[in-house]
Amino acid sequence: MAYASNEFIDYYQVLNLDKTLKTKELHKILVAEQALWSNRTNTPSDSKIMSDAKRMLEIVRDALRIFNKDDKRKKYDEEWEARKEQGLLNTQASAEAANIVSRAIKYYQEGNLELAERFAREALQSDGTNYDAYDVLTETLFDEKKYDSAIQTVAFALERFQEQNTQLLLLEKIARYHYIGTKNFGAAQDAVNKMVEMGSYIGSVKQVLLYLFMGKEEQAKDEIQKYISEHAESTAFRREVAHGMYGYATLRTYVMDKSQKAYAIISKESAEENLRLATEAKQLVEDDLTNNWIDDAQYHLTKVFNSDNKLGVVLWWVCAVFMLGFTVVIGMMDEGISQVLVLAPQCIISLGISIFITVGSFEPVWSYERKALIGERGFVGAVCDLLGKYMVWGLKIGWKIMKWALKLGLSGL
């Protein structure tokens, strides 16, 4: 409860009230607004939305306490005018919007795109000059694959924000949304051209990435060489290209498994491609991102032991060694040679399987992780897995039969 709150709230702005209306009319609107927010505090399941609704209700009630009498309103309006003259009101409206934007960003980061979109739109309603609101809204729309409305929103923002750096950021969005989303490379090229015209290295970075997404890798390389030869000092360009390549590689390497909410590597080829791109990026710039990237890419191609199969492998070896020992013992017995001839093939088979399953259980990380995430795996891995499982099952069933036989035998006695 905000007992201590002394802040001045611009009710006209926050509650979207028409200042020209009479106190009585405003009061009527506020009563309706109170009923709306009061109902809204009855049901939400999300605690953040609930606390927002409660806060809103509190604001409306405070407004009602002012707009119930003409003299109180007059006093409020005087203070409002004074603050407006001092330029204190606008900052407050944008503070309110910034608050909503931070909520939208939080939802965006949590992956709750629906709520991120709603809050971003709400923030824009209360302050149309908030760039962050446009930023989160467009990225959300893009992630939701609503490319057209994302691009429309950016176009709208482009008219609003004339400052060059902001224009660059917005053009970057347009280019990216086109070459990743709509695949309208022509439109992407237009945006890139505008950026290049503005004389920023970002334009060249985007040109490289555009070539990459168009599948023209050679041209991308030429572009890189061209820019570097012209601007030997530009580390920013190298860095941005490398980071852009990372995004490109990520899109081509991983596939999102929605049910698991996790990424899996598409195939062996994509893992190798990823390593190749990482190596090229590292040549451009060596920083944390490229170092980690290359480490990851290498790691994905190394082989690790599939520990899920540990029990199966051990059991196969136990079985093989046991068979071998048994065969040797039999062979040492009188007239055991003929038995050995029967047992030997089985010995060889079980040894063979043991070796196969051991080697096969060393699986490349990408395949291993992919299996863990979406259950798909390579042929050898799958066979090893089955062999291991059958061994464990067989042993369990054997154990049960033995127990049962023992019981039967005992009761027979």
Added chain:
Amino acid sequence: MGKYVGIDLGTTYSVVAVMENGRAKVLENAEGDNTTPSCIFFEDGEVIVGSEAKNNSVTDPDNYRAFIKREIGEKKKLYKDYTPEALSAIILKKLKADAERALNDTISGAVITVPAYFTDAERTATKQAAFMADIPVLDIINEPTAAALAYSIGHQDANENQTILVYDLGGGTFDVAFVRYSDQKFNVLYNHGNHLLGGKDFDEAIIKLVINSLKKKGIDITKDQDAMQQLSIQAETAKRALSQKRKTTVTVYYCGKPMKVEVSREEFEDEIEPFLLDTISTVETVLNYVEDKYHIGRTQLDKILLVGGSTRIPMVSAMIEEEVGITPSSDIHPDEAVAIGAAYYADKLATECHVIPETSERKKETTATSSSKPTRNTSSENEHKNEWFTDCTAHSIGIIITDADTGEKINQIIMPKGTPVPAQHTEHFQTVMDYQECIRIQITQGEEQDIRYVRIIGSSDLMIRPKPRGTDIAVTISCDASALVHVFVMDADDNIELGEMNVERQNNLNTEEVKQQTEMIHGINIGGIDD
């Protein structure tokens, strides 16, 4: 043979009543009062409930808990390991012990009242609390309905048809119900409310006035926890005094020094006016709905019954009179009517219908059978209700769908609020993706299209046969007489049942938790109760 009682488990005060020889009687507690404050004080190894607990709250606010009802049905711990259910159970245990002492008999069953606006989860939680307190529950009914029943005692004129509006402003919740009484039967036509509005807000208004007034003198007591706790008790007294007098004095001890602050009724009314306007909006909503749906205009309204301690504030009746044009009646006792109505109903259930109180074991059984049967009929246990009253749904029930044009997710209401129960509604929907293999059904409770302002009360993924988009999916929502919701989904093209969904009570305790909490409160010694 034991007695059957009605329990009004309130946010701030609780009341127990019984029917004796056709007359309602409110049972005194061990302290000799008709009402017991719903608050708890924990003192090493002992728990105190009621007015004694309230007195202790000043000295040790950390071990004091009140307003538990505002949090019932939410998954949280309010004090150490105690859930809201367990704390409510402690209060119920005290109420039960006191009632048994007053009756000199055991309690075999009780009807417990809840605000009409309580959700499914909150009702279930209340039942669980009763189970923990070892009180067999005959039924859970809505507070305004109980108040209307209480009114009917002694006003049972068979030929007279009446329309009544119940305005129930309690300690922490607010309810309005529109009731039509005809042929000796009550029909609750509509109800509406807010479960976060009540006397507590008016106490806080006084607290705010006192704090602001002291602040003008340069004293900030908000950081002094003891002073604040003391003020919160003083505020209640002051609020009551202001219903009688034009001004009153609140004394707060700050750093040992007494501070006197004068609060006038005018200031107080100015502060609480928005809350009361909120209640009037609710009344208007109810009246408009009834006029639209049942063509009962406000001129045909016979009576407005005031229930709940906060209706003693003179501004309440004044405002109702001003807005609605009818002088509210004072025919029933604002504090006791709800418990009396519940007692009357409990008595009827036990003596005329021979209803067996529901225990946890039986409840488990019914849930098990309901999941195995595709459609569930209203259990016979609930049909008896129809003899005296019918209720209606307090919330709209719907599902979340994707708008085909905008791609936006919206809440689509299937069973609107105000539907008389039991009821069953079906709506048809189309799949939006080609060869969709799975549909997610999310059941909502709430009035708005905007999904932010609805509560998801159940969610399930159902497999369907992949077909081009446009598969006709029929969603049937039914609501039984106890306001519990059931959902049934069908592929209407193939005529295949996709399944019945149990509305998951995510926020409710599971059987294991109930057991554990029951053991926990059984182990403690509640002051004044001889177990």
